[in-house]
Structures are given as C-alpha cells and as structure tokens.
Amino acid sequence: MALTGLLTIMGTIVAGALLLQWVAARARRDRLAESQKIPFLGGSAPNTHAWQRFHVRYYSMTLLFIAFEMEMMFMYPWAVVYVAEGVKALAEMGMFLAILTVGILYGWREGIFRWQ
C-alpha cells in the first residue's frame, strides 16, 4: 500500500516535470528576438547592459556577513549547553562549521576577498 502511494507521488512529480519542460519549449518557440529585447534608442544599440548602473558591489560582503553571522547565531546557544552535552555538541558544531566553510570556500573561489 505504501509502495503504491510512493509510486503515485513519483509518477506525479515526473509528469509535472515533463509538462513544465513542454511548456518551456513552447515558450522558447515564440520568444522575443534579441533585438526586440533592447531598449529603443532611435536605431542605436546600447553599449552597456541596463543593469550596470545599479550593480550591487556589496554583494560579496553580504555573502561573507551571512556566513559568519549564522555561525554566531548558533554558537551562543551552543555555548550554553556545551558543558552539559559534551562530545555530541562538539561534533554537531564541527559539522555545522564544515558546511559554513564550504560557503566561504565557494566565495573565495569567486573572488570575494579581492575587495577593491
């Protein structure tokens, strides 16, 4: 019985995914041409992307901030129960920091420490 339920859910998900792909393919067929996406400038083409004026240069700092902020959010309550819980708490914190470190490594690869 449980197996039937699981298969039904799987089937629904697969069918939904296929439907979405079909819709996306249809939308691609009558999409706008590239020259229709650019702003009207009397026949001229824009030199730069319209977003460049609004480029969020503090983006990388935000990513770093969130990584270290989350660390602290968990560390304060963790410090309270650390003595009572012992090694178990230490292992949990280790796992948590490992995940955060992956985020920081990702940022490092993307060059967020090269702040100018």
Place this chain on the structure above:
Amino acid sequence: MAVKLLERLAARAPVPVFVAMGRDRAPAVERLLRSADIDVTATPRHASILLIAGRVRDSDQAYLDRLHDQLPHPRTTFWWGDEPQADVDDARRAASSDDPVISLRALYRNLISGAHASETHRLADEPPAPWRGKGDHGQGGEGMMGGVPYGRMMPMPPTPDIRDGLTLDVYTTQIGPFMPYWPAGLVLEVTFQGDVIQSAYVVQPPYPPRDVDRVPFDRLLHETTALAQIERARAAHHLVCIARVLSLVGLPTLSRRAQILAARVRANETIAIAPLRKAAARSGLTAALAPGLGRIDDRLARELGGPVQRAAGHAIDDRSDNPTYTRLDFTPVTQTQSDCRARLAQWFDEAEQALALVSAAPDAMIGQGALVEAPWALRAPPIDYRVTELLPGLEWSEALLVLNSFDSAALCRMGPLETP
C-alpha cells in the same frame, strides 16, 4: 466568423506607422501627421509598418535594420521616395510625389488578414553578451565583483576609476538617428548621470536641411517674386517649427492646429495666428519652457543668424535694406533673452509680422536677386560651436526642448562630426 469580423475592424483602425525620416521628406511627413488614417507612433514597438521616408545614408542602414527588428509581428517596411535595397513589390513602395496613405492602408489590411506575410528579422538573433561560463555547459567562471560573473560580460561604463557602488554609475549610450522630435540623421553619444546629461558628442551629423518653404527664396534668385509668396513661406516655416515644440510639450491638438495653419498659409488662404498663440499661452506653453532654458551666448547667436540672432536682441535682418520692405515701414522684431522661450516667441512674432506684411501689400513684388532674409539660420559651413556644448547639465526632456528650439539649418551648422 467572429475572428474575420475582428480582423476587418482591426484593419479599419488608424495605421500604426513608425517613420524613419530620411533626407528631404520632412514636409511630406507633416502631411501624414495631419492624416486621421495614420497613427505616427513614438516608438517602433507600437507600429506595424516601418515607413522609410526619403533617402538614408549607407551608414544608417544598420540603424534601420535594428529599428525594423524592433517592430512586433506582423510587420513590414514601406519605402517612400527611396530606392529599397532589395527588389520589393509595388505594394511596399511609393514615389516621392505620391501620397502613400492609400497604399499604407491597403498594406496594413493585408498584413492584419495574413495576405501579406510578416517580415523576418534582419539582424542576427543572438545576444550581445551571451550568458556563458567557462565550462562545457555554460557553468563556472571567475569573480563576483562585476568582472565576469559566470563568464558573462557585465559591460561596465568606460570610466577607469574604481567605484564602490554607493552612487549611481554613469550610463553612456548612442541615441539616434531615427526618433520623433530628433534631427533626422543625428547620432549622439550621450553620457547620463541619472537623468542629467554629463557629456555628448556627435557620432553622425544630421542630414542637411531641405525645406519645401525654400522654393520662393530659390526662385527669387532667378526671377521677380511676389512678396506675399516669400512671407507666406516664412510664416509656414515658423508655424511648422512651432507645431513641433507644441507637440513636444504635450499639446498635440494645438500642434495639429499649427500644422493645419501652415498648410493653409501655403495654400494662399488668409489665416490668423493670434488665436493659436493665445490658446498655447492658456494651455501653459510658457510654463513648460523654464526661463533661461537653452540660453545661448551672443557670439553663437550672431554666427547662427536668422531668427536665432533676432531672438538674442540683434535687429539684423536683410529685409531692412530692401526698398519693397522699407516702403512698408518694416522693422525687425526682436526678443531679449536668447533662450527657448525667446526663440519660440520670435517664431510667433515673425510669422504674425509676415502675414501682416502680406495683407499690407498683397501685390508687392521683389526684384530678382534682391537680398531677403530667409526664415532659418544662415546656411553656411559648420561653426566651431557644437550643439553638444548646449546639452550638459540638462535633463533629457529639456535637451529635446533645446534641440527643437532651433531650426534644422541651425542644428546642421552646430552638429558636424566630432571625435571624442
């Protein structure tokens, strides 16, 4: 059935046309603007037909192609007084002497019903900066700092300084050559900070001006011409300039009225300009033009000559020395401020004065080769003062007002090719 009915109704609507103004066709396009059958759109996005009015430079072809591709489907091109690049059927062309309204209507009907196929794009359909990383599937890349995020070009403004992103960056773009209220053929590279123009330079100069109102002035070189013809041409020219400004400040009905008055003046009818002027003043025309907007210095006003010079307060007019005019007690009208308001008032004053001269001496003749002031700025080689020097510090709407407060001859002399 219902769809067929809808198609027929849609085909009866005014034909949405985007006009790419080439050489020589400005007066003819005015006639289109007056036609109730044609809806001249402000951008190609609202048009179904791209009307190429007059000849364009070879270097403008790429701009035309881009405009063409910006029209939504179904779309087509119509050549009026220009030789198309490729062979096209007669349904999509008209000689410069023909009135294209009937052809445009038929073409639009066929376009709506599907009898005339929509044109495909002319430019390559690919993004200018494709979103593509280093990896096989477009993934990966280096840097998040605005350099090449995920391999995607984030084109930056051409300034070497390092910015912190706390202030809005400048935006540099080319504008022109085919836009409403824009000198035909002019391409400017403009740098904006917000809405305010920081700098501008001319990439392509405007087309040389050729006016229909020039005819009596040219004729005067070879034969004795009636004063009435000369002065009517002057009034018509000024009324068309006024109509452009009225339309630009958002008074389309008054603009159409000025266009109709210009047409009636050319058709030798007797008209009065004062009611139009009063209606324009009541509608807030002067309020739309800030005092001091587009003020030019004395040296530039003198070099440009014509109404621009007189709007700066210099009573210099070739008609002052002409015996036919002196007999009529002619004195040049002038303004003092030399700004957009003054130039507009000068057009109104000179048009009214011209019609007063016509009614004072309807049969007066001017001898062959006599010097008579033309209604536009001096037609002479370009001057070292650039139109782009007038624009920095202005918002875009103000810049358009300043450009339209000059006649096309003045703009042509101020807009030669520049190198940045």
